[in-house]
Amino acid sequence: MSNLEQKPFNVREIREEFPALRQQVYGKNLIYFDNGATSQKPKLVVDAINLFYSKENANIHRGVHYLSQRATTDYEAARQRIQRYLGARKSEEIIFTKGTTDSINLVAYSYGSMLSAGDEILISAMEHHSNIVPWQMLCERQGCVLKVVPINQRGELIMDEFDKLLSKKTKLVAITHISNTLGTINPIKEIIQKAHAVGSKVLIDGAQSIQHMSINVKEMDCDFYVFSSHKVFGPTGIGVLYGKEDILNRMPPYQGGGDMIARVTFERTTYNELPFKFEAGTPHIAGGICLGKAFEYLESIDMEAAERHERELAKYAEDMLDTFEGLQIIGEAKNKTSVVSFSVKGIHPFDIGTLLDKQGIAVRTGHHCTQPLMDFYGIPGTVRASFAFYNTKEEIDTFVTAVERSLSMLK
């Protein structure tokens, strides 16, 4: 497995690695501020996808021929690379899924099947729908009870309320590491310690954290950590469920099919070992290999410097936007990442997003799959600019000017 050398953080050099950033839309240089939805891909990943389908394509596991063995080796090497990056104890703890949503559904179905009526699941008011609905469905199936930790106006969890809601009845705390809408970074270390103290397991939704900071699941001590490949510079259609080995071993399979079995007869089927027990059917082979490439790329990035750069971008953008009349930043947590959500009095976010688009700027507008959070703030949605480490202050200057122009047209 090759390794790239880690270089001093240089945004110009980083941008060179991302072909999608070098294009024009509507005759303007593209400014891509929709990284919370999905990230662009480095050349290393794009080339690997091309290479796989040009030369390396084969089905994995059990193949006797050259290509199959090579694809299997590469796929499993990707798993090991992800294990190392996340600081997991074993590669068996890395389950490939379709993405964050699929990972959460797997846990809700499989771990959830071991819960009983009256057991409680604790989530927060800032969760993405994909960390709400699977638990609601579980509650319907098993008679469990869903409890929601409220937030304050700044968009921070009210930890006193968390303490009150946490009890011996709590069997799982499922909480986002970073809010996709607000950018709030939650105190997961404290949450995990407190949850473990009452015997609850903890699932961390890492969809918005894996691309912004170094993650070490062993230090974090979470029981599950889930994320999507496409938000962390890898391909779409694949993601990861990290789970502690002993818990995964106790959990029943989620889906049945090929690859997940040890032996099938019509009378009785025995299941494969981890991680294959949870990977029924032919997986997204190219996706897994190329997600490995995305982590190879990430290993070459000084993540601490990248995180500092992203936070500077967010602060810079917020300070300028704050001067606009009627504009309110949604999500003012003390500890937040590079997400800038805002709403403007009397102006629909959709209108602002449409006008920014025509000025070459990609942002997201709407409820960001967090409708309960929008209800809390009493707004239909926000305009969300979410930055990655390849974004620049110059882009933010252009963005702020474009927001100003849009607002003057809409007022």
Place this chain on the structure above:
Amino acid sequence: MNLREKQEEIIQEFEVFDDWMEKYEYIIDLGKDLPQINEANKTEDRLIEGCQSRVWLDSNFSDGKMHFSADSDAIITKGIIGLLIRVLDGEEPKDIATADLFFISKIGLQEHLSPTRANGLLGMVKRLKLEAIKHISAS
């Protein structure tokens, strides 16, 4: 003016714009000029819920012709509603039901009527046509 002529007139109007921002400036002005639906008429049955913006549509039928009024919480959506109503208002149900709204793509706004845009406009056109069909079958 018939349906086709009304659409061609709009296409001509849009030809003077050099860039997207001018075009949208005009659409925003149309949105601002479109009379609002009476708040009391913004009822659930008139609401077309989009994921992004919401549209309310009110229609009535008199002297063999359909009349529409509509509103939206987003001003660009409302401007496009203004264009749609300008084309379809006062037409006979059979013409509305079969109307090919070719002007939308000619002026470059087809993205607003795509199923993925979720601004309520596509739903509004469908509803509008359904209302027209009802009156054809009733007569």
